[in-house]
Amino acid sequence: MNGVLTLFKWVFRIITAPVWVPFWILWKLGEVTGLNAVIEAIAMSTGFYVVYKNLTRKPLRLSLTMLAIFVAFTIYGTLTAFQNAFDAGVELSADDRLVSVNKINFTQPLPISYVNRVRPMEGVASVTHLNWFGGYYQDPQNVIVTFAVDEGSFFDVYGEDLVMSEEAKAAWLGNRQGLIVGESIARLNGWEVGQRIPLNSNIFSQQDGSSDWDFDIVGIYTGSDPQIDTNSIYFHYKYFNETQSFGGNFIGFMAIKTEDPDLNEAVIKQVDDLFANSPFETETVPEKVFNKGFIEQIGNIRLILSSVVLAAFFIILVIVGNSMVLAVRERTSEIGVLKTLGFTSPRIFRMVLGESFLLSIMSGSLGMLAAMVMIGVVNNAPIQLPTLVMTSDLAIEAFTYMALLGFITGIIPAVNALRLNIITALSRN
Amino acid sequence: MTKILSQIWVVIVMNITSIGQRIWMSLAAIFAVAVVVAVLLSFLAMTEGFSKTLEGSGSNTVAIVTRSGSQSELNSVLSRETINIVTTAPGIAKDANGDPIYSPELYVIVDGIKKTSGTEVNLPMRGISSVGFELRDQVSITSGRMFETGKNEIIVGEGVLREFAGFELGTTVRFGKTEWEVVGTFSTGGNAFESELWADAPTLQSQFQRGSSFQTIRVLLETPDDVSGMAEMVENDPRLFLDVVTEADYFAQQGEALNGIVIFGWVISIFMSVGALAGALNTMYTSVANRAGEIATLRAIGFSNTSAFFGTLAESIVLSVIGGFVGAMASYLFMDGLSASTLGASFTQVVFKFELTTDLFINGAFLALGIGLIGGIFPAARAARLPVIVAFRGAN
Numbered sequence: 001m002n003g004v005l006t007l008f009k010w011v012f013r014i015i016t017a018p019v020w021v022p023f024w025i026l027w028k029l030g031e032v033t034g035l036n037a038v039i040e041a042i043a044m045s046t047g048f049y050v051v052y053k054n055l056t057r058k059p060l061r062l063s064l065t066m067l068a069i070f071v072a073f074t075i076y077g078t079l080t081a082f083q084n085a086f087d088a089g090v091e092l093s094a095d096d097r098l099v100s101v102n103k104i105n106f107t108q109p110l111p112i113s114y115v116n117r118v119r120p121m122e123g124v125a126s127v128t129h130l131n132w133f134g135g136y137y138q139d140p141q142n143v144i145v146t147f148a149v150d151e152g153s154f155f156d157v158y159g160e161d162l163v164m165s166e167e168a169k170a171a172w173l174g175n176r177q178g179l180i181v182g183e184s185i186a187r188l189n190g191w192e193v194g195q196r197i198p199l200n201s202n203i204f205s206q207q208d209g210s211s212d213w214d215f216d217i218v219g220i221y222t223g224s225d226p227q228i229d230t231n232s233i234y235f236h237y238k239y240f241n242e243t244q245s246f247g248g249n250f251i252g253f254m255a256i257k258t259e260d261p262d263l264n265e266a267v268i269k270q271v272d273d274l275f276a277n278s279p280f281e282t283e284t285v286p287e288k289v290f291n292k293g294f295i296e297q298i299g300n301i302r303l304i305l306s307s308v309v310l311a312a313f314f315i316i317l318v319i320v321g322n323s324m325v326l327a328v329r330e331r332t333s334e335i336g337v338l339k340t341l342g343f344t345s346p347r348i349f350r351m352v353l354g355e356s357f358l359l360s361i362m363s364g365s366l367g368m369l370a371a372m373v374m375i376g377v378v379n380n381a382p383i384q385l386p387t388l389v390m391t392s393d394l395a396i397e398a399f400t401y402m403a404l405l406g407f408i409t410g411i412i413p414a415v416n417a418l419r420l421n422i423i424t425a426l427s428r429n
Numbered sequence: 430m431t432k433i434l435s436q437i438w439v440v441i442v443m444n445i446t447s448i449g450q451r452i453w454m455s456l457a458a459i460f461a462v463a464v465v466v467a468v469l470l471s472f473l474a475m476t477e478g479f480s481k482t483l484e485g486s487g488s489n490t491v492a493i494v495t496r497s498g499s500q501s502e503l504n505s506v507l508s509r510e511t512i513n514i515v516t517t518a519p520g521i522a523k524d525a526n527g528d529p530i531y532s533p534e535l536y537v538i539v540d541g542i543k544k545t546s547g548t549e550v551n552l553p554m555r556g557i558s559s560v561g562f563e564l565r566d567q568v569s570i571t572s573g574r575m576f577e578t579g580k581n582e583i584i585v586g587e588g589v590l591r592e593f594a595g596f597e598l599g600t601t602v603r604f605g606k607t608e609w610e611v612v613g614t615f616s617t618g619g620n621a622f623e624s625e626l627w628a629d630a631p632t633l634q635s636q637f638q639r640g641s642s643f644q645t646i647r648v649l650l651e652t653p654d655d656v657s658g659m660a661e662m663v664e665n666d667p668r669l670f671l672d673v674v675t676e677a678d679y680f681a682q683q684g685e686a687l688n689g690i691v692i693f694g695w696v697i698s699i700f701m702s703v704g705a706l707a708g709a710l711n712t713m714y715t716s717v718a719n720r721a722g723e724i725a726t727l728r729a730i731g732f733s734n735t736s737a738f739f740g741t742l743a744e745s746i747v748l749s750v751i752g753g754f755v756g757a758m759a760s761y762l763f764m765d766g767l768s769a770s771t772l773g774a775s776f777t778q779v780v781f782k783f784e785l786t787t788d789l790f791i792n793g794a795f796l797a798l799g800i801g802l803i804g805g806i807f808p809a810a811r812a813a814r815l816p817v818i819v820a821f822r823g824a825n
Contacts, residue, residue: 005806005807005810008803008806008807009807012803012807015703060714061711064707064708064710064711064714065711067704067707068704068708071700071701071703071704071707072704074700075700075701102605103540103605104538104539104540104604104605104637105537105538105539105540105551107503107538107551107776108537108538108605108637134504140498140500200498201498202498202499202500202504203499203504205496211497211498246506277606278606279605279606279638280605281605281606292548293548293550296546296548296550297543297548297550297551297771297772297778298771298772299769299770299771299772300545300546307468307471308697308701311464311465311467311468311701312701312704314460314464315460315461315464315465315701315704315705315708316704318456318460318708319457319461319704319707319708319711321457322453322708322711323711325453326454326715
């Protein structure tokens with residue numbers, strides 16, 4: 001029986017190691033360097049020492065409560081980074097970029113002739129076209145976002161987001177089978193410049209009936225912002241159009257860069273009016289609107305993620321609040337003694353509140369650190385996901401929540417301690 | 430032996446009836462377990478509902494023929510010529526005139542407005558014939574009537590009506606230049622076909638400039654589950670680049686699309702369980718500390734430490750089980766039957782309902798029990814090892 005318990009105890013210690021090991025190391029370092037003594041002296045003179053001593057008087061309860069807060073903030077940090085990554089597609093879309101698709105649905109084609117009719121329009125800086133290829137690499141499950149694009153105008157429209165060297169651009173233009181790949185997808189598949197790879201399409205087939213195309217990787221592009229998704233690959237529309245067996249001279253959609261975001265409305269009207277009442281009517285919207293609609297198709301990811309975060313916060317609120325009340329109630333007679341000794345009620349109020357703040361901020365920060373580790377793990381995992389980033393906004397938000405948690409869980413016991421009458425306190429025991 | 434059992438029983442009853450004295454701590458533990466179980470069950474109910482919807486769509490008496498490698502109906506294209514060849518394959522059921530029973534179908538995507546978000550989403554519009562209609566199990570017109578051949582008329586699935594705006598009976602919808610009248614609504618027993626708009630195939634072909642091409646063919650099989658005759662013919666004919674699978678297999682594979690969510694749900698829930706576990710442990714340690722005097726008294730009058738151990742463990746498990754039950758009830762009340770839609774393998778919306786089955790409840794129960802067991806075992810050990818003299822001192 002005892003053997004099993006010891007085993008359990010060790011398993012538990014190992015599971016909770018992320019919480020206590022950093023503290024243990026810090027404490028040890030402090031001991032060795034004598035820093036602990038210095039801190040103690042400072043703490044003594046400021047009253048912080050009592051707060052600290054109160055907090056650590058029941059190490060077991062402290063570590064359990066910390067564990068709960070730690071878990072909640074790890075979940076919060078990781079899931080919010082996910083949510084931000086999904087939102088990034090919308091947030092980072094360019095204001096001066098429009099997407100023009102077939103009005104019936106964006107999977108329906110448009111004639112390629114439309115591009116040249118849009119190009120000379122007033123307010124249009126540049127226009128390019130893209131066609132979904134349905135590409136996959138080696139395994140049909142390994143679907144890769146592949147577009148056949150107009151190589152000449154592609155960077156005119158997307159150049160501000162996707163960054164690639166001039167040499168690579170020149171190499172791409174000069175190679176009919178040239179393929180440019182995003183940084184993330186290149187890393188995931190171990191692709192390098194100069195490599196020749198086959199890609200299959202689950203939509204198109206070559207004229208000989210096969211569905212594989214050969215490509216030369218000529219360049220790897222990066223995003224101008226770390227949150228820009230670099231999981232897509234692009235190749236020449238001409239190569240696609242000449243080799244595929246059906247649907248020639250059709251494109252998926254047009255991407256239009258306007259001279260100024262203020263001209264968006266005018267350009268939208270011009271384009272959609274021009275093709276109205278034709279067999280291929282267009283629907284032109286700002287890129288932001290298009291991306292938002294696209295993500296909404298998957299479902300309300302935002303709602304799912306924030307519900308989970310909310311649930312996690314609810315759990316700790318209850319657990320931490322409860323143990324704070326309990327911790328202060330156990331100390332009733334001590335508070336009576338402190339008051340007798342001349343500690344003012346506001347000071348005791350601050351001491352109790354300080355305790356809950358300290359608890360919340362210490363464990364919350366550790367949780368956020370763990371979230372950063374998780375983000376690193378996810379970013380390096382062999383799955384296609386948008387890049388997760390721990391932004392400063394997210395960190396500030398997290399600290400706000402920590403402060404809020406510290407306040408909510410500490411306020412009731414603090415007020416109780418503030419109001420506590422010395423006689424009641426001392427006679428309660 | 431009976432003595433130990435009766436001792437344990439006495440202590441368990443005593444601990445449980447005294448929960449009221451530690452009501453807030455106990456409620457915190459119950460609440461934490463309830464939330465964790467509710468989160469897990471919600472994720473599981475979502476994926477269960479999705480895969481049931483798709484699995485329910487496939488029949489094993491029908492085979493579906495797509496272009497090789499296309500993986501979904503949307504990506505497939507079949508020419509009239511291919512259809513004429515493949516429908517001569519052996520293994521296809523024949524009608525009274527000796528003709529093979531098959532339904533060439535068209536699958537195009539049109540825009541609809543999702544009610545919950547107000548944004549445009551992809552809806553599948555299927556061109557079928559009366560044979561195609563009969564190849565679906567449980568299909569019935571629930572209001573209005575069937576579309577007429579040669580007319581721009583559509584019938585809409587009940588899932589579409591539930592989740593997307595603008596397809597009510599009698600309205601006219603516009604896809605590009607063409608206008609279509611909604612003349613009827615249909616049900617297929619809650620499966621994925623209810624997320625579709627159906628129209629007359631040749632009309633759809635001409636209105637969407639599809640010439641004489643189709644996307645898929647569905648054929649009625651002579652023997653259920655047996656596609657070997659067709660598969661063999663496809664393999665031996667150099668003109669055919671096709672995949673033949675039973676409809677049941679086709680949809681079962683698509684139903685796996687959300688399996689990643691199951692893993693995500695479990696990871697999140699187990700992680701949250703660690704938080705809930707901290708709550709349970711906290712509660713139980715406090716409980717043991719509060720009852721130290723009580724435990725010492727029992728020990729002094731001859732109760733074994735085993736009874737102290739099991740008494741504490743039982744209290745923890747009872748709290749978790751209550752929590753698990755509350756969580757399961759909450760997710761049942763709020764989640765079961767909830768209608769939602771997401772993008773399926775054919776890049777169109779699949780309407781499904783959250784479904785909480787008994788199997789899922791068992792998962793929730795295991796999670797709750799796990800938390801109760803681990804959350805109780807350490808405090809129980811402390812209770813069992815509490816030295817009598819220290820306990821009495823602690824009680825003062």
